[in-house]
Amino acid sequence: MAVRFERLLFGIAAACAAATVAIAQSSTPAAPKGTAKAGQALYMRVGCFQCHGTSGGGSAVGPKIAPDPMPFEAFARQVRTPRLVMPVYTTVILSDRELADIYAYVKSVPPAKSYKDIALLNRDPPVVAAAPVTRASAADPVVAGLYASKCAVCHGANLEGVSGPPLKTADMGDRDPMALAAKIKTTMPPQAPGSLSDADANGLAQYILGRNRAP
Amino acid sequence: MTTEYKAGRRNFLKGVALGGITATATATMAQEPIQGPPSGTPSPSPNTPRSPGPVTDLNERTPRDRQLTYATCGGDYMVDVMRSLGIEYMASTPSNTMLGLHEAIVNYGMVSDPKLTFITTVHEEASVAMAHGYAKIEGKPMAVGMHATVGLQHGSMAIYNAWCDRVPIFMLVGANLDSARYRNATAWNHAAQDDALIVRDYTKWDDKPSNLRAWGEAAARAYKFGMTPPYGPTLLATDLYMQEDPYPGGKPPPIPKLPRVAPPVGESSAVEDTAKMLVAAERPVIFADRVARTPDGLNRLIELAELLQAPVCDSHNRFNFPWRHPLNQSMRRAGVVQDADFMLELEPGDPFSATSQRLGAGEFRSIMKPGSRRVTISSVDLFYKSNYQNFQRYPSDIDIAMAADAQATLPALIEAVRRQLPANRKDALEARGARWARAHQADLEASKQAAAYAWDGKPISTARLYAELYEQMRTQDWSLLNATDFQSKWPQRLWTANKHYNYIGDSGAQGIGYLGPATLGGALANRKHGRLSVAVNGDGDTMFGPGILWTAAHERIPLLYIIHNNRGYHAEIMQMQAMANRRNRGVDRAHLGNELADPNIDFAMVAKGMGVYAQGPIEHPADLGPAIRRAIAVVKKGEPALIDVISQGR
Numbered sequence: 001m002a003v004r005f006e007r008l009l010f011g012i013a014a015a016c017a018a019a020t021v022a023i024a025q026s027s028t029p030a031a032p033k034g035t036a037k038a039g040q041a042l043y044m045r046v047g048c049f050q051c052h053g054t055s056g057g058g059s060a061v062g063p064k065i066a067p068d069p070m071p072f073e074a075f076a077r078q079v080r081t082p083r084l085v086m087p088v089y090t091t092v093i094l095s096d097r098e099l100a101d102i103y104a105y106v107k108s109v110p111p112a113k114s115y116k117d118i119a120l121l122n123r124d125p126p127v128v129a130a131a132p133v134t135r136a137s138a139a140d141p142v143v144a145g146l147y148a149s150k151c152a153v154c155h156g157a158n159l160e161g162v163s164g165p166p167l168k169t170a171d172m173g174d175r176d177p178m179a180l181a182a183k184i185k186t187t188m189p190p191q192a193p194g195s196l197s198d199a200d201a202n203g204l205a206q207y208i209l210g211r212n213r214a215p
Numbered sequence: 216m217t218t219e220y221k222a223g224r225r226n227f228l229k230g231v232a233l234g235g236i237t238a239t240a241t242a243t244m245a246q247e248p249i250q251g252p253p254s255g256t257p258s259p260s261p262n263t264p265r266s267p268g269p270v271t272d273l274n275e276r277t278p279r280d281r282q283l284t285y286a287t288c289g290g291d292y293m294v295d296v297m298r299s300l301g302i303e304y305m306a307s308t309p310s311n312t313m314l315g316l317h318e319a320i321v322n323y324g325m326v327s328d329p330k331l332t333f334i335t336t337v338h339e340e341a342s343v344a345m346a347h348g349y350a351k352i353e354g355k356p357m358a359v360g361m362h363a364t365v366g367l368q369h370g371s372m373a374i375y376n377a378w379c380d381r382v383p384i385f386m387l388v389g390a391n392l393d394s395a396r397y398r399n400a401t402a403w404n405h406a407a408q409d410d411a412l413i414v415r416d417y418t419k420w421d422d423k424p425s426n427l428r429a430w431g432e433a434a435a436r437a438y439k440f441g442m443t444p445p446y447g448p449t450l451l452a453t454d455l456y457m458q459e460d461p462y463p464g465g466k467p468p469p470i471p472k473l474p475r476v477a478p479p480v481g482e483s484s485a486v487e488d489t490a491k492m493l494v495a496a497e498r499p500v501i502f503a504d505r506v507a508r509t510p511d512g513l514n515r516l517i518e519l520a521e522l523l524q525a526p527v528c529d530s531h532n533r534f535n536f537p538w539r540h541p542l543n544q545s546m547r548r549a550g551v552v553q554d555a556d557f558m559l560e561l562e563p564g565d566p567f568s569a570t571s572q573r574l575g576a577g578e579f580r581s582i583m584k585p586g587s588r589r590v591t592i593s594s595v596d597l598f599y600k601s602n603y604q605n606f607q608r609y610p611s612d613i614d615i616a617m618a619a620d621a622q623a624t625l626p627a628l629i630e631a632v633r634r635q636l637p638a639n640r641k642d643a644l645e646a647r648g649a650r651w652a653r654a655h656q657a658d659l660e661a662s663k664q665a666a667a668y669a670w671d672g673k674p675i676s677t678a679r680l681y682a683e684l685y686e687q688m689r690t691q692d693w694s695l696l697n698a699t700d701f702q703s704k705w706p707q708r709l710w711t712a713n714k715h716y717n718y719i720g721d722s723g724a725q726g727i728g729y730l731g732p733a734t735l736g737g738a739l740a741n742r743k744h745g746r747l748s749v750a751v752n753g754d755g756d757t758m759f760g761p762g763i764l765w766t767a768a769h770e771r772i773p774l775l776y777i778i779h780n781n782r783g784y785h786a787e788i789m790q791m792q793a794m795a796n797r798r799n800r801g802v803d804r805a806h807l808g809n810e811l812a813d814p815n816i817d818f819a820m821v822a823k824g825m826g827v828y829a830q831g832p833i834e835h836p837a838d839l840g841p842a843i844r845r846a847i848a849v850v851k852k853g854e855p856a857l858i859d860v861i862s863q864g865r
Contacts, residue, residue, distance in 0.1 A: 047792045047802045050785065050864050053676065057668025059865035060703035061789065062670065087793040093801040115663035116310075118670060120682040122663075124711045127541050127656045168294060174510065176537065176713040177517065199645070206521070 031072035031107070032100040042098050046089065056106050061102030062086075066106035075103055143203040150189055150196070151204065159211055173212035181205035239642065284812065285461045285742030289427045290319025292467045293458065296431045297323070298331050299470045300438045302358050302385060304349070304739065306334040306342035308369075312389020312405065315458025331358075334739070334770055337762035339366045341732040343373035343448075344722075345763075346384040348696060348736030351719040352531075354509050356383040356441055357736070363389040363405040363455075371414050372726045377448045378417035379564075380532070380607045380723025381505050381595070383441035384448040385434075390511065392425060392454040410452035416602040419447030427457055428468035435471040438557055442596035444478045444508070444620035480627060481592055481619035489559065489590045489615060490631035494640075496557035496588075499525045500544075502569055503535035506561035507806040510715040512622035513537075516561070519629050522636070524648035526551050531699070531707060532564065532720040539659070541652030546708060553582045560591045561621035567608035581612060588614045592621040605724065662708035674861045676834050677779065680751065681705040685840045685847075686778070687847055688749060693717065694741050696734035697750040701786075702779060703865050728759030731776075735763050738774035738855075747850065748773060754780040754811055754818070767855035768826035775843070775850045778818045778859045780832065783810040785864045818859035831859025 043049060043056075048065075052058055056066025069075060079089045079099060089099070115121040148157065154164030161167070185201035187193050194203070293316050297305070301781045304321060307313060317333065324331030336342045342359045349357045361367045367388045377384050390410050397403055411421035420440040424430040430453065437449035462468075481489075493499050501520055507513040516536055520527045526544035527549055529535045537545050544551045552558065552570055565567055570589070571579040583589070589612055596618035599606055617624065666678035681702065689710070698721035699706050712718060719737055722729035734750035741748045757778060767774055783806065791805040806812075815832075822829035828849045839860065846856035 045803075047788075047805065050789050050792065053669055053672075053863055053865075054674065055669045055672050057676070057862070058665065059677070060700070060865055063667065067668075085790075085793055087789075087796040087802070089796060090799055092799045093796060112664070112667040112670065114665045115660070118667055118682075120686050121666055121709070123686065124539070127652060127659060128538055171516070174714060178537075178540070179713075206518075210518075 026112030031103055032096070034097070034100030034102070036101070036104040036108035039098075039101035039103065039108075039110045042094075043105050046094060046098075046102075047087070048102065051086075056107050057112070064159050066109035069103070070107045072103055075106075079210055143200075143207040146200055147204060147207055154190075159208065167208050168212055173209060175209065177202070177205045180208065219773050223486045235848060236324065279636055287462045287465070287467070288315060288319060288458070289430075289460055289462065290315040290317075290458045291323050292427055292462065293430065293434070293453070294319050294324040294331050295467070296470055297358055297385070298329050300385070300434065300473055301355055302331060302335050303329075304332050305358035305360050306336050306345045306736075307360035308336050308339055308342060308362070308366065310360065310366055310389055312363040312366075312391065312455045313360040313387065313453070313458070315455060315460075316387070318455070319458070321616060334766070336732070336766050338760050339370035340373045340728060341760050341763050341766065342380045343370045343377065344385070344729050344732035345386060345736030345766075346386075347373065347377045347380065347722075347729070348719065348738075349383050349740045350377075350382045350384060350446075350736075351380075352694065352696075352716050352737045352740035356385040356438065357387045358387065361386065361388045363391065363410065364407055364774030365405060367410065367414060367450075373729065373732075374414050374448050374450075375603070376419045376722040376724045376726045376729050377590050378419075378603075378723070380720070381445045381562075382723070383438075383446040385441060386448055386450045387453045388450060388454040390454050391456070392423075393456065394669060396456060401452075411450045414450060416600055417448075418450050419475045419598070421450040421452070423452035423454075424457075425454075427463060430457060431468050432471050435473050438473060439476055442476050444623070445598055446508070447598075472502045477595060478620035478623040479594065479618070481617040481624040482674050483627070485615050486624065486627050487631050489592075489617070490628055490635050492557050492590065492614075492629075493523060493525070493559060493632055494635045494637075496555075498555050499523060499557045499559065500551050501525050501527045501558045502530070502548075502552075502558055502563060503527055503533075504530045504561065504563045504719075506621045506625075507533045507715060508620075508622050512625070513715050515622065515625035515629065519625060519632065521648075522629060522632055524644040524651070526651050526654075528552070529707075530564070530724075531704070531718065534622040534712070534715050534718045534720075535561075538621075538710060538717075539655075540708050543649065543655060544651060546656075546704075547654065549582065553584070556584060556587045558583065558587070558589045560589065560593075561625075562815050563591055564595075564605075565607040566591055566593075566610040566613065570610070570612070579813055585614070590615040590617065592617040592619055594618070594620040659708075662705075666705065666709060669863070671836055672836060672863075673836070674863050675833070675839060676863050677702040677727045677865060678705050678709070679836050679864070680779070680839065680860055680862060681709065682775070683836075684749065684751070684843055685710050685785045686840065687843045688747055691747045692745065693747045693749060694719075694737065694772075695749050695751075696737035697730050697752050698722065699751075701753055701865060702751060716741065716744075719772070727756050730756040731760055731763045732766075733775060734776070735767055735772055738767075738772050739770070742773060742853075746776070747847065749775045749777070751777045752783060753785075754778055754816060757818070758811065758816065762825075762826050764822050764855070764857065765825035771853055772855055773850045773853050775846050776822075776827075776855060776857045777843075778831070778857065779862050780816075780818065780859055781862055781864045782812045782815060788864075816855060822857040827855050827857050829857040829859070831857070832859060832861050834861045 051062025053130045056064065058064030076099060082088055155167050156162045159166060159168035160167050182203050185196055185198065187195055245511060309317060320331055320333045326327050336345065338362045346357045346359050361370050388410050391397060391402060391406050397406065410423060415421060420437060422433040424433045433451055437451055439446060441449045503516060506516060513534060520542045526542050527536045528548040529543065529545045560566055560569060569583050570583045572582045573579050591613055596616060666682060669676045670679055694716045695706055695718050700721060730752040734752060738748035788806060788809045791809055792802045795802050795805045819829035819831040830846065833839055842858050846858050849856040
């Protein structure tokens, strides 16, 4: 039940976003004056926080509404005549004044800091913008030839290891192909690291993994 | 030394030095007058209500010999059969209809190799859900023992979850084939003519073998069927006397051989046609649901996606695709599907919803473009049942429905694509891949910025919770065992994950009470691999069966168990708000019946009471990192640890 509900909310979020854009383009009236402090209490009391978070940042079941909220007219239209499953707030249960207070509150939410300034959100490297592996088979003759010419002298024709470490190991098949490709690209061959193209490094990674995964 | 004493029960009572129970029984008997039938009248059956004398086991007319002690038992044979199937554990709440097997496991299975270990639970639903989580990590079933009737009834919701999630579980329910040997009124209450009936709609196969040899064959068959895609739970109603009595004839039956189970592969022309459509498509997309049964499924899907540079949208019901792979477009699924001209769906549980948008009042529309094409590969098409409607709405725009196991079909499909892919497409494919990589990076940055909202807020945001958690575990070999739908899927949006055991998906049927025991079962499977098991489970779900915390402590299962404590059944709170407002009554009372507050539940105290290291409630974001660090230190020592985190709703 909960999951079906969430699907609907995803739908409404998209629909609301589209409606908001359309409304914002057609009309930008000034928002009525409200009191942010009273609005914050109301925001909690009437349950906005349940879907949108206590400071409006949003969640999987309710879009972000603060900071930088949509124009008041769009905001009010969504509150008074929401599409699909968002709770409707008529003037019987939320007066115009109270609505203005809530809007004042979401307008008052300060901008979030940039994620770039939060260390915990910057631990992993960015996803590579270059094309990932395209020659993905251990049977690919082009990559097999590349391996034979560039790698086999140290790692062995059968990945068994000669002067370099073996590449056929118990856990090699579980390695992340992108990480392996990055290692090949930056460290191999030892005499000329960085000389392989992205595509060749990716192909070699997949070749090595493919031969480890073969039955 | 075992004493063999072959005699009927009557002789036993007459001729042997009696133990306490027997002595009591005999004394009771002695106090009651034995009345014979009136002279000249036929002797009535001793088991008829009109019998003038007491009706006891002494009146039993079954011909079985009884022995005072004996050296063999059916339970030992069952242990050997289960071991031959590779079963390592049986989770069970103790039951006197499973007593013979229970005793055999603790005194035979657990003290000889390969070990079959009894895991003590305090609810049958927990037993089944533990096995559910275990199977998704280990790739094979563990056993569950349930008491006759009432125990199976307890376990039934969890069985339905496993059925919908296509997970194998080797289940046993105690039974009594011989009503003449029912011990008392409770035995009648706990007996059924057809034990498996109540769960047959959502088990793959069941049996009620009538002798020990048949039990062995049924066990092998149950395992085989359970592990043939589509996977599913199976059930054997197991006679209690079959467990308890010596081997018939003094020799154990043979151990049946389990064959290598080969999953069904798609029909070759359908595979070729699908490859043709994939190659020809300008904007193909791959939708992956329960496709990666094993790590090989993950690797094969990577291979296919990279070969085509096609985006993959993962349902996250399994770990199908690396979360930070540039072709992973799961967070923009609707947009990708709308743009696609071809969609390959691998083991889709709900192919209708995969491409539809709800318009309201039961109306839907397809979001795919006119002329676009769809192919499904689904093992579920090979096996279904009629009553429960988890078969979902019928999709009316599928071009090819391949009834086959998707993972097993991928190698043939990959090779067919490779053959058909023109060499001159390389540049176009690389450009396609680069475009999707940029899209993934943009989604990642947007998710990080979304995570920054309310970063220092109270209650603690779920994004902050997962960021703090990842910081402590990202350099370790970790396994996240909970579903993340109720926490806005932050791990999939923020973390890097590449391994099949990094994530195991959700319950299947959204039956609440799954998370606690399933995450414990996953942690049980991870224990021997030395992985760091972590779960972020809701307060509501945990309260369905908090006894699993005791099992975690008792069985020394290392698991970091974080309570995502939003103090309520949050989905229901939101739904109630919508309903109350539709009636113009406001939300002031919408929390009633949905909130878990007044009093607030002190989960740390609950956990400590069951022997689990615990901290909380944690209310300040700055306290979270140190608390997680301390808890992981405990888990690394092989113990469970719990942290209660007061959190945002989602």
